[in-house]
Amino acid sequence: RKEVExxxxxxNVPEGATVAFNCTYSNSxxxxxxxxxxxxxxxxxxxxxxYSSGNEDGRFTAQLNRASQYISLLIRDSKLSDSATYxxxxxxxxxxxxxxxxxxxxxxxxxx
Amino acid sequence: NAGVTQTPKFRVLKTGQSMTLLCAQDMxxxxxxxxxxxxxxxxxxxxxxxxEGTTAKGxxxxxxxxxxxxxxxxxxGLESAAPSQTSVYFCASSYSRTExxxxxxxxxxxxxxxx
Numbered sequence: 001r002k003e004v005e006x007x008x009x010x011x012n013v014p015e016g017a018t019v020a021f022n023c024t025y026s027n028s029x030x031x032x033x034x035x036x037x038x039x040x041x042x043x044x045x046x047x048x049x050x051y052s053s054g055n056e057d058g059r060f061t062a063q064l065n066r067a068s069q070y071i072s073l074l075i076r077d078s079k080l081s082d083s084a085t086y087x088x089x090x091x092x093x094x095x096x097x098x099x100x101x102x103x104x105x106x107x108x109x110x111x112x
Numbered sequence: 113n114a115g116v117t118q119t120p121k122f123r124v125l126k127t128g129q130s131m132t133l134l135c136a137q138d139m140x141x142x143x144x145x146x147x148x149x150x151x152x153x154x155x156x157x158x159x160x161x162x163x164e165g166t167t168a169k170g171x172x173x174x175x176x177x178x179x180x181x182x183x184x185x186x187x188x189g190l191e192s193a194a195p196s197q198t199s200v201y202f203c204a205s206s207y208s209r210t211e212x213x214x215x216x217x218x219x220x221x222x223x224x225x226x227x
Binding site: 004008031032034036041042043044045046049087089091096097098099100102103104105 | 162
């Protein structure tokens with residue numbers, strides 16, 4: 001079983017739609033969680049951290065469910081510019097090197 | 113701020129050739145990492161370093177070597193390139209933290225093709 005699993009998509013949505021992605025992780029001791037955004041042929045960039053209480057940044061809302069070991073990202077009022085691959089990222093434990101584990105990504109395509 | 117800079121951005125190698133990828137960061141980060149990204153497989157950790165003069169193996173270290181002689185630089189070497197090493201290579205860096213994690217800053221990547 002992969003440490004971090006995501007639906008690869010693609011999710012094809014019209015502008016203005018609300019779309020949600022889920023991600024599951026296998027290590028129940030995981031400490032930190034993130035969503036990264038990666039545009040085609042570019043480097044991943046941090047979109048937002050995910051906190052136990054949930055957090056919101058403009059049109060983006062991230063939730064963490066530790067009991068079920070999943071993380072979600074909700075995008076409201078989708079824009080064409082939201083088209084990208086969204087990577088779910090987990091820090092399994094605060095171990096040597098603080099290494100992050102990346103999901104393979106979910107592709108989002110927003111169409112006009 | 114430059115952040116994390118990778119050179120070169122593109123390279124084509126013949127099988128058996130060697131090369132070194134350079135990563136430089138100006139954020140005074142303790143930790144540095146090399147990942148490779150292949151279609152459908154996500155980012156996989158090759159090697160990493162927790163400080164100057166230290167390196168450690170990641171998930172897919174075979175065929176690669178690394179060195180961190182200076183805090184700001186992390187070099188990835190391919191001694192004898194193979195077609196299986198065709199990939200996009202990303203360097204990343206982060207602060208060392210005892211509690212919490214603030215994520216990585218990535219370089220813009222190196223696209224390597226081995227023919």
